Amino acid sequence: MKKVITRITLKDIAQATGFTVNTISHALNDKKDISEATKEIIRNKAYELGYMKNTVASSLRTGYTRTIAVIVSDIANPLFGALAKYIEKYAALNGYNTIIFNTDEDPKVEELSILSALEKTVDGIIFCPSQRLLKPIKLLRESKCPFVLLGRHFKQYKTDYVISDDINGAFLAVDHLITYYKCKEILFLNGSKYISSAQDRLLGYKAALEKHNIPFNNSLVKQFDVITNGRPGNQIKDIDVSFDGVFAFSDLIALRILSYWREQKLDLFNSIPIVGYDNIEKDMPIPYPLSSIDYSKQHMANILVDILIKKIKDPEAAIVQEKIPTRLVSRF
Amino acid sequence: MKKVITRITLKDIAQATGFTVNTISHALNDKKDISEATKEIIRNKAYELGYMKNTVASSLRTGYTRTIAVIVSDIANPLFGALAKYIEKYAALNGYNTIIFNTDEDPKVEELSILSALEKTVDGIIFCPSQRLLKPIKLLRESKCPFVLLGRHFKQYKTDYVISDDINGAFLAVDHLITYYKCKEILFLNGSKYISSAQDRLLGYKAALEKHNIPFNNSLVKQFDVITNGRPGNQIKDIDVSFDGVFAFSDLIALRILSYWREQKLDLFNSIPIVGYDNIEKDMPIPYPLSSIDYSKQHMANILVDILIKKIKDPEAAIVQEKIPTRLVSRF
DNA sequence: TAAAATAACATTATCGATAATGATTAATGA
DNA sequence: TCATTAATCATTATCGATAATGTTATTTTA
Numbered sequence: 001m002k003k004v005i006t007r008i009t010l011k012d013i014a015q016a017t018g019f020t021v022n023t024i025s026h027a028l029n030d031k032k033d034i035s036e037a038t039k040e041i042i043r044n045k046a047y048e049l050g051y052m053k054n055t056v057a058s059s060l061r062t063g064y065t066r067t068i069a070v071i072v073s074d075i076a077n078p079l080f081g082a083l084a085k086y087i088e089k090y091a092a093l094n095g096y097n098t099i100i101f102n103t104d105e106d107p108k109v110e111e112l113s114i115l116s117a118l119e120k121t122v123d124g125i126i127f128c129p130s131q132r133l134l135k136p137i138k139l140l141r142e143s144k145c146p147f148v149l150l151g152r153h154f155k156q157y158k159t160d161y162v163i164s165d166d167i168n169g170a171f172l173a174v175d176h177l178i179t180y181y182k183c184k185e186i187l188f189l190n191g192s193k194y195i196s197s198a199q200d201r202l203l204g205y206k207a208a209l210e211k212h213n214i215p216f217n218n219s220l221v222k223q224f225d226v227i228t229n230g231r232p233g234n235q236i237k238d239i240d241v242s243f244d245g246v247f248a249f250s251d252l253i254a255l256r257i258l259s260y261w262r263e264q265k266l267d268l269f270n271s272i273p274i275v276g277y278d279n280i281e282k283d284m285p286i287p288y289p290l291s292s293i294d295y296s297k298q299h300m301a302n303i304l305v306d307i308l309i310k311k312i313k314d315p316e317a318a319i320v321q322e323k324i325p326t327r328l329v330s331r332f
Numbered sequence: 333m334k335k336v337i338t339r340i341t342l343k344d345i346a347q348a349t350g351f352t353v354n355t356i357s358h359a360l361n362d363k364k365d366i367s368e369a370t371k372e373i374i375r376n377k378a379y380e381l382g383y384m385k386n387t388v389a390s391s392l393r394t395g396y397t398r399t400i401a402v403i404v405s406d407i408a409n410p411l412f413g414a415l416a417k418y419i420e421k422y423a424a425l426n427g428y429n430t431i432i433f434n435t436d437e438d439p440k441v442e443e444l445s446i447l448s449a450l451e452k453t454v455d456g457i458i459f460c461p462s463q464r465l466l467k468p469i470k471l472l473r474e475s476k477c478p479f480v481l482l483g484r485h486f487k488q489y490k491t492d493y494v495i496s497d498d499i500n501g502a503f504l505a506v507d508h509l510i511t512y513y514k515c516k517e518i519l520f521l522n523g524s525k526y527i528s529s530a531q532d533r534l535l536g537y538k539a540a541l542e543k544h545n546i547p548f549n550n551s552l553v554k555q556f557d558v559i560t561n562g563r564p565g566n567q568i569k570d571i572d573v574s575f576d577g578v579f580a581f582s583d584l585i586a587l588r589i590l591s592y593w594r595e596q597k598l599d600l601f602n603s604i605p606i607v608g609y610d611n612i613e614k615d616m617p618i619p620y621p622l623s624s625i626d627y628s629k630q631h632m633a634n635i636l637v638d639i640l641i642k643k644i645k646d647p648e649a650a651i652v653q654e655k656i657p658t659r660l661v662s663r664f
Numbered sequence: 665t666a667a668a669a670t671a672a673c674a675t676t677a678t679c680g681a682t683a684a685t686g687a688t689t690a691a692t693g694a
Numbered sequence: 695t696c697a698t699t700a701a702t703c704a705t706t707a708t709c710g711a712t713a714a715t716g717t718t719a720t721t722t723t724a
Binding site: 052053054055056057059060065067074075076077078081082084085088089092097098099100101102115116118119120121252255256258259260262269283284285286287288289 | 384385386387388389391392397399406407408409410413414416417420421424429430431432433434447448450451452453584587588590591592594601615616617618619620621
């Protein structure tokens with residue numbers, strides 16, 4: 001039952017050099033109570049024997065695993081894929097490994113993922129909550145494990161989070177449709193009503209309308225509960241209102257409706273102005289001039305990791321709530 | 333320095349119930365040497381106290397971390413994103429967590445990632461090698477850590493791997509361009525010459541030409557060393573040969589040239605038949621009728637994990653080399 | 665010059681769980 | 695009936711590294 005592969009341990013180096021295990025440990029960790037000469041001997045022997053630290057043992061003793069968990073709905077989503085990539089890179093740069101969890105926006109899976117991460121005693125968690133239930137976030141808060149929310153936030157809980165400037169982003173998009181394309185009836189393909197970013201973007205949508213004295217028409221606002229995993233054109237074909245412009249919660253949703261129009265050979269494909277969100281064109285080429293709201297995903301990832309590491313090192317650190325600036329990228 | 337957060341341990345349950353730590357462990361692991369009555373008592377107390385297993389301690393003792401590493405060039409690439417997603421899901425279903433590493437196809441980063449995974453004593457590794465150098469794969473082989481290659485394989489090393497049926501996939505694509513579109517000069521936007529999949533797809537390309545008695549023209553074959561991270565249209569604008577059809581190593585490369593043509597307002601965008609590879613349309617909507625070579629990424633992921641787990645449980649298990657069947661998906 | 669501080673390494677305890685054995689009682693069997 | 699076996703729980707050792715504390719010789723300081 002027990003695994004038999006035996007690696008070189010501190011004990012082996014101790015026996016080979018005549019020092020004690022503790023001295024080996026201190027030497028390899030470059031502690032100041034070991035002379036440079038001894039360190040040199042020990043380092044050489046360690047290299048010679050091909051020593052590799054067993055971080056599991058280290059973690060058990062220190063309480064730190066140097067591992068963070070990233071819990072998102074779906075890393076196959078280009079947005080989360082890009083974020084996960086930058087998070088992993090920046091975390092690695094700081095000596096942390098990254099465990100990923102896909103939740104499919106399912107609160108049950110969120111809970112299990114959080115529990116799994118806690119069992120693994122990760123040092124911290126980056127979490128993008130579905131916000132369908134409060135149980136996962138409650139669980140996380142009670143765990144005392146450092147965490148930062150990604151892309152979404154809870155009004156009722158004061159937690160660290162990093163989001164894009166959703167209100168302003170949506171405002172920019174809609175303002176552009178009105179100002180540049182003279183749109184009057186802007187279809188808003190929004191995300192799930194549960195998530196804060198969808199709520200905030202609705203605020204931005206309304207603010208832009210208000211600025212131009214366009215009355216808000218609720219029937220122009222549609223929701224897509226399952227951002228991912230939904231088959232293309234799923235609910236999109238049921239849209240029953242007239243409109244002269246589209247603002248989509250994400251580029252993914254924008255692409256979905258564009259694909260649908262193209263497949264159906266609808267004229268809309270080439271005639272209707274449309275603005276998405278996330279600017280995934282930056283991460284992958286798209287053969288369509290999709291205007292979009294851009295924000296730096298790399299910056300977002302770096303800040304997330306920075307905050308998390310700060311909290312890991314000092315659990316009492318002040319709460320940080322960051323909004324990544326948004327800008328419009330218009331394409332023709 | 334030492335982390336202070338104290339969780340409930342077996343010891344606490346032992347004290348609360350009067351049994352020994354060992355009995356608690358056996359009870360919670362449902363070993364058969366503990367009576368059902370005692371198990372019930374222990375389980376209840378464990379639940380009551382909110383016990384959560386410390387897998388770090390467990391791992392140190394058993395030698396198993398129930399964690400696998402996935403080392404790929406870039407999970408922001410839709411192909412790897414989808415694969416990573418399915419791998420994580422299926423691994424989780426089997427009780428394994430997934431650590432990811434992005435290598436950017438850089439052998440140095442590959443090495444560091446492998447070493448990092450080994451230090452973490454992951455139970456197994458899924459690795460998509462850049463194949464630029466042999467050092468990473470050698471390191472992996474010598475480590476004795478179970479691993480399976482993803483998407484690529486080495487002729488000189490007999491290892492487990494799971495790839496798409498590259499030769500046949502390329503054949504299908506090119507045969508389709510010739511048969512259906514009557515193409516005679518097919519531009520092949522291939523991947524890096526180092527990787528086996530690019531080499532194999534070149535074989536398929538040639539085989540299809542041969543079948544139709546079309547002479548092979550080497551100047552029609554272009555390579556893109558950096559599949560990811562390359563700015564769109566990077567080298568694509570330098571294409572200097574005439575052609576009447578395109579086969580791309582990946583949908584990503586196909587989309588890159590399509591985007592370039594569209595931006596440049598080139599007629600090619602609408603007139604040239606093009607076939608990609610990976611059928612990423614299945615994972616995200618694309619507003620262009622991109623024909624592609626499809627294979628089940630979910631199946632690929634499941635097989636990868638199955639093989640890996642089998643090797644983890646039995647390091648002497650026979651080597652498995654699997655080709656996932658490919659098929660053409662033509663779109664108009 | 666005696667006391668205090670420092671340098672450099674050793675001893676011992678510990679993280680939390682589990683493997684390898686032991687011990688006790690009850691049940692079974694020849 | 696006495697030895698065996700089974701059932702059930704306890705003791706002890708261990709995974710590999712590191713924290714906490716000791717020890718000894720050498721300097722430094724008052």
